[in-house]
Amino acid sequence: MNILEKERKVLELEKKIDELDNEVLINSLKEEMEKYKQNTMTNLNAWDRVLLARHQKRPTSSDFINYIFDDFIEFHGDRLYGDDASIIGGIGTINSQVVTVIAQQKGKNLDENLERNFAMPHPEGYRKSLRLMKQAEKFNRPIITFIDTPGAYPGLGAEERGQGEAIARNLLEMSGLTVPIIAVIIGEGGSGGALALGVANKVCMLENAIYSILSPEGYATILWKDATLASKAAEVMKLTSYDLEEYGIIDKIIKEPIGGAHFNNVATFKNTKKVILEELYELNKLTNIELRDTRIKKYRDIGFFQRFNYDNLGGLKR
Amino acid sequence: MNNLMKAFESRRVEREKTTLRNSKSNYRKNLNIDVPKGLYEKCPKCSETVNMKEMYDDAFICKHCGDHFKMRAIDRINITVDQGSFIEKGLGYITLNPLFNDGYDEKIKKYQEKTNLDEAYIYGYGRINGNPCVIGVMDSYFLMGSMGSVVGEKVTRSFEYAIYKKLPIIIFTASGGARMQEGIFSLMQMAKTSAGVLQHSDQGLLYISVLTHPTTGGVTASFASLGDITLAEPGALIGFAGPRVIEQTINQKLPEGFQRSEFLLAKGFVDKIVKRSDLKETLAKLLKFHRGY
Numbered sequence: 001m002n003i004l005e006k007e008r009k010v011l012e013l014e015k016k017i018d019e020l021d022n023e024v025l026i027n028s029l030k031e032e033m034e035k036y037k038q039n040t041m042t043n044l045n046a047w048d049r050v051l052l053a054r055h056q057k058r059p060t061s062s063d064f065i066n067y068i069f070d071d072f073i074e075f076h077g078d079r080l081y082g083d084d085a086s087i088i089g090g091i092g093t094i095n096s097q098v099v100t101v102i103a104q105q106k107g108k109n110l111d112e113n114l115e116r117n118f119a120m121p122h123p124e125g126y127r128k129s130l131r132l133m134k135q136a137e138k139f140n141r142p143i144i145t146f147i148d149t150p151g152a153y154p155g156l157g158a159e160e161r162g163q164g165e166a167i168a169r170n171l172l173e174m175s176g177l178t179v180p181i182i183a184v185i186i187g188e189g190g191s192g193g194a195l196a197l198g199v200a201n202k203v204c205m206l207e208n209a210i211y212s213i214l215s216p217e218g219y220a221t222i223l224w225k226d227a228t229l230a231s232k233a234a235e236v237m238k239l240t241s242y243d244l245e246e247y248g249i250i251d252k253i254i255k256e257p258i259g260g261a262h263f264n265n266v267a268t269f270k271n272t273k274k275v276i277l278e279e280l281y282e283l284n285k286l287t288n289i290e291l292r293d294t295r296i297k298k299y300r301d302i303g304f305f306q307r308f309n310y311d312n313l314g315g316l317k318r
Numbered sequence: 319m320n321n322l323m324k325a326f327e328s329r330r331v332e333r334e335k336t337t338l339r340n341s342k343s344n345y346r347k348n349l350n351i352d353v354p355k356g357l358y359e360k361c362p363k364c365s366e367t368v369n370m371k372e373m374y375d376d377a378f379i380c381k382h383c384g385d386h387f388k389m390r391a392i393d394r395i396n397i398t399v400d401q402g403s404f405i406e407k408g409l410g411y412i413t414l415n416p417l418f419n420d421g422y423d424e425k426i427k428k429y430q431e432k433t434n435l436d437e438a439y440i441y442g443y444g445r446i447n448g449n450p451c452v453i454g455v456m457d458s459y460f461l462m463g464s465m466g467s468v469v470g471e472k473v474t475r476s477f478e479y480a481i482y483k484k485l486p487i488i489i490f491t492a493s494g495g496a497r498m499q500e501g502i503f504s505l506m507q508m509a510k511t512s513a514g515v516l517q518h519s520d521q522g523l524l525y526i527s528v529l530t531h532p533t534t535g536g537v538t539a540s541f542a543s544l545g546d547i548t549l550a551e552p553g554a555l556i557g558f559a560g561p562r563v564i565e566q567t568i569n570q571k572l573p574e575g576f577q578r579s580e581f582l583l584a585k586g587f588v589d590k591i592v593k594r595s596d597l598k599e600t601l602a603k604l605l606k607f608h609r610g611y
């Protein structure tokens with residue numbers, strides 16, 4: 001039984017509780033429900049987390065922004081081509097410190113998703129992000145990004161306007177920025193489209209978010225020629241927060257309520273805000289150059305390989 | 319010296335022989351170890367039959383239609399640098415299997431034996447018409463030139479080596495993108511290599527990116543797109559998303575010439591399209607104009 005089926009069972013119990021008016025019965029049912037959640041929803045496999053990361057009711061970036069930042073003001077446009085609704089950016093305050101916020105925005109229903117292009121950015125989205133990040137650097141304020149995308153949009157216009165160049169430019173420029181960057185992966189961290197907002201001093205990840213080189217469906221199709229093996233792919237891809245923390249790809253896991261973020265949005269936002277404030281407090285201590293250098297070194301050191309010393313081979317000088 | 323090291327060294331010696339080799343007859347013996355397979359092949363573009371021996375002399379350009387065939391990295395170095403000037407760097411990297419992907423180790427071994435490469439990227443020092451530079455080349459015959467941990471590390475190292483030597487760097491890209499078998503580690507190489515470009519650039523040094531067929535995915539979306547000067551060979555497929563993925567997404571056939579070099583030039587993402595036969599001269603000129611950078 002996957003997490004969505006378990007969730008359905010919990011919702012049924014909740015409905016039953018709502019219909020009752022006998023307090024004793026209500027309490028015993030509530031207890032039963034909590035027990036069920038505790039027993040079945042605390043030990044999730046990778047595929048469960050994929051389903052939660054994509055959950056229809058999962059809070060989106062704007063929900064996080066509304067709770068975490070005061071007086072958020074959205075800024076639009078890349079000054080080159082247009083405004084990409086799949087990425088929102090602007091400034092706001094957290095604990096009275098002004099920060100730049102950039103986030104990939106999913107919709108809550110089909111209409112919203114069509115407007116937001118299912119949070120799959122075009123080049124102008126990445127160029128808007130870059131413009132706002134450069135602005136943040138000019139005014140020496142930290143950058144907080146929220147990542148939630150299936151990937152950069154693979155379409156005609158996106159290619160025409162240089163999707164690859166736009167992502168590459170962000171990777172290069174983010175590496176060199178002299179202000180703190182904190183990236184928070186809140187749902188799907190899909191490939192280069194996610195990384196283009198993810199080159200950060202600290203990468204935090206919600207417990208049930210995922211971060212991967214491509215979707216499990218894509219991985220299963222490419223490597224096993226069978227998209228129905230997606231759940232198996234999810235297991236081997238090491239895309240959960242716990243796997244990625246172990247590998248040193250991410251720095252911090254943000255806890256979610258049992259059953260997923262949407263079971264208690266406010267608790268999720270609170271945890272996220274706490275982690276952002278903690279990380280910000282530490283990063284604020286670093287100088288501009290330290291921020292840049294430690295960020296470059298962090299990515300410089302990522303790689304899974306070995307090397308033997310070729311100099312020892314027959315006196316070769318290399 | 320253990321067996322693994324021996325294998326690395328014997329491949330290196332083979333590469334060096336190929337690089338320095340003057341006599342084409344020796345080279346031809348090697349041709350049948352990998353694509354292109356036969357002595358006679360059909361040109362994928364014009365379907366005319368071409369003699370692969372002659373192709374070598376013509377820098378792998380079809381004499382019927384002018385189409386540029388894919389090239390092995392070692393051949394690319396051969397036709398680009400001054401004879402005998404190439405010194406390979408960045409040796410001894412061992413590819414691992416972080417996700418325990420079934421068959422990945424065997425695949426790597428197979429390609430190593432077939433191509434005499436350790437991985438899909440080689441780099442080193444070379445001179446082009448006397449102009450010193452660092453030259454890096456991806457090889458699309460090695461697992462589609464995909465970028466995993468070792469390729470990412472070596473690309474980054476090549477920029478660092480160029481910084482150390484205060485030299486310009488030229489990279490020929492040919493890649494299907496990030497290497498799926500190494501999962502998230504491959505993705506992170508995009509950030510790592512891009513930071514390598516930045517640090518080289520910060521030293522005021524020149525980076526020329528030469529886009530060859532095919533350059534897609536995570537390589538397009540990282541160092542390939544970040545050159546001070548971006549050249550492309552005619553007719554090369556260059557893009558972020560693969561053509562098939564786009565067709566599936568938009569549910570229609572792509573227009574003729576979409577994502578080809580000429581298309582990228584028209585859209586403003588390439589400085590100049592250079593025929594392979596003119597490439598060495600063009601690169602030499604650019605290096606000369608930037609002497610000291």
Ligand SMILES: [Zn+2]
Nearest residue numbers: 361364380383
């Ligand atoms: Zn032809």
